[in-house]
Amino acid sequence: MANFEFKAERRDRVGKGSARALRREGKIPAVIYGDKKDPISIAIPYKETNLQIHKGGFLTHIVTIDVDGDKIRAIPRDYQLDVIRDFPMHVDFLRVSRTTRITVGVPVEFINEEECPGLKRGGALNIVRRDVEVECPATDIPESFVFDLKEADLGDSIHISATTLPEGVNPTITDRDFTIATIAAPAGFNEPAEGEEEEGAEAEAE
Numbered sequence: 001m002a003n004f005e006f007k008a009e010r011r012d013r014v015g016k017g018s019a020r021a022l023r024r025e026g027k028i029p030a031v032i033y034g035d036k037k038d039p040i041s042i043a044i045p046y047k048e049t050n051l052q053i054h055k056g057g058f059l060t061h062i063v064t065i066d067v068d069g070d071k072i073r074a075i076p077r078d079y080q081l082d083v084i085r086d087f088p089m090h091v092d093f094l095r096v097s098r099t100t101r102i103t104v105g106v107p108v109e110f111i112n113e114e115e116c117p118g119l120k121r122g123g124a125l126n127i128v129r130r131d132v133e134v135e136c137p138a139t140d141i142p143e144s145f146v147f148d149l150k151e152a153d154l155g156d157s158i159h160i161s162a163t164t165l166p167e168g169v170n171p172t173i174t175d176r177d178f179t180i181a182t183i184a185a186p187a188g189f190n191e192p193a194e195g196e197e198e199e200g201a202e203a204e205a206e
Contacts, residue, residue: 004052005064008042019090028088032065032074035095042067049088053079060104060141065093075102075138096138103172105131108180109144116149118183123154126184132160136169147180154185 011018011029019029027043042065052058058076065072074093082089094102108130113119132145145163152158159177171178 004061005066006044006048008044008065008067010068011041011043023089028091030091030093032067032072032093032095034074035097035100037095040067040072044091046088049091053081053088057107057143060106062096062139062141063093073097073139075141077102094138098137098139100138101135102138102141103133103135104141105133106142106169107131107144109146110181111146111148112150116152116183118152118154118156118185119149121154122186123183124186125149126182128179128181132180133172134165134169135172136166140166140168142166142169145180149183152183154183157182 008030011022022029022043023046026046028046028049030042030044031039032042033039044065052061058079061075063074063076065074072095074095076091077094078092080089080091081087094100096102108127110125113125116123116125119125134142136142142165145160145165147158147162149158157179158181159179160171160173161177162180165171
């Protein structure tokens, strides 16, 4: 799991006025909580935070926060964006340790699409879930779940059982082998009735 580091500084003043002043200085108000310790109000750099949020995967990556020389491992659990200008307004971080377990959405990834029989026949990959919610160690979140389409044909469904989950990583849905994607047939497609394929082959042979 990729890791990145923020330089931060403690902030003694909180509230809307203090937050606006921080943003004018190119900083974002944030808080670190959890692990049975008191919350810490901090300020983090706007430019780096905005980049990490918009590059994707922000809520699934461990962060090292250097708070005036004290390095704290945490994971972003929530952030607020300005509804008009889409820039970060506030970030919540959860302290993590080796024993911390969290619920998080892990993105899905598909491979061998160019070799997929169903897609070669004009089908479409219908993605039912773009991420899978799991409960796992906060320090060992999978980057993605990979699903191989090499043998998927028209009408096939790809279920969670088609990938291997790392030890200690458990889907929050436990009562069924849920669907990740399907290979949908093209409009107007009809499978040949039984015997039609043989008759067609015989006609071609003649």
